[in-house]
Amino acid sequence: MKFSANLGFLWSELPLTDAIRAAKVAGFDAVECHWPYDTPAEDVALALTDTGLNxxxxxxxxxxxxxxxxxxxxxxxxxxxxxxxxxxxxxxxHITGTANIHAMAGFAQGVEAHDVFCENLTYACAKAAPHGIGIVIEPLNHYDAPGYFLSTTSQAQQIITEVGAPNLKLMFDCYHVQLMEGDITNRLTKLQSIIGHIQFASVPDRSTPDRGELSYDHIFAHLKSLGYAAPLGAEYKPNGPTPPTLDWLTKYKS
Known part of the structure; x- marks a missing residue:
């Protein structure tokens, strides 16, 4: 399997450019982030070029x-x-060569929120498509984000179908999906055609994937059987310095 370091949580104490370089040294195949806007895009692009990471x-x-x-x-x-x-x-x-943008829904409910979300996603997909950029939407669980508009994969699937843009996909975060819906294996199989990225962490503590109620031995093996070859996003909270938490990477990386 290949893995991406989510630098919103991993090496979060470092400047983003240094975190990119740390991820490369640790053996990650790619990186991702949350809100990089305080760091000039040109600096991030240079760090990505230097490391060869996407x-x-x-x-x-x-x-x-x-x-x-x-x-x-x-x-x-x-x-x-x-x-x-x-x-x-x-x-x-565009400047950094980033593959996907997570269009965050926010705290809202109701038909009007649904309609506004679909309109904004239609706009985002149309603007992003000429640059080869994908738009992803991510259901968040109601324990960490009570009142968040998008909370289930079925709701996300309905929105993706309604918007109908080829570059609109689902961000399937195993942590959030397990807390809201469970049935991870069957959902990955059923939804694989609309999945744009997969993230993971233990449940319920959102820590390393070698603990908790989910078996990532099983999940990663299942993804391999489905032919899923893109890097999987390690979006867990390391609860201290990142390097001591990376034993799982040696175990699963191929």
Missing amino acids: MLGLNTIRGDLSKGENGLNALPNRMTEARVAIDQAIEYA
Whole structure:
């Protein structure tokens, strides 16, 4: 298997460019991040070139952090801000060669939020497509993100079908899906045609994948049997310095 280091959690104490280099030294095949915008895109592009790593994903901004916002794209009456954030993410992804943008939905409910989310995703997909950039949406669990608009894979599948853009895919985070729905093996099989990226962490503590209620021995073997060959995103909280938590990487990496 191949693996991507999510630098939102791993080596988070380092500047992003140094974290990219640390991921390379550790043996990761790619990297991804959350909100890289404080680091000039040109600096990130240089670090990626130096290491030979690809950036697989970044997120649109959360919004007003003082109000606890966690995305703008499903928020009624915030469409202008949401599209500025989409444009920002596309520009950054284009400079850095980032493959996917996670269009964060935010805290909202109801039909209007659904309609706004679909409109903003249609806009994002159209703007990203000429650059070869994908848009992904990720269901978040209600323990960590109560009130988040997108919470299940079935809801995400409905939205992807409704928008109908070929570059709109599902971010399948095993941690979130297990907490909300379970049945990881069958869901991976059923949804593989719309999956744009897969992330993982232990459940329920979101730590390394060698503990908790999910068997990643089984999950990774199942993905291999499906022919899934893209790097899997290690989006776990290391609970201290990252290097001592990487025994799992030696075990699973091929």
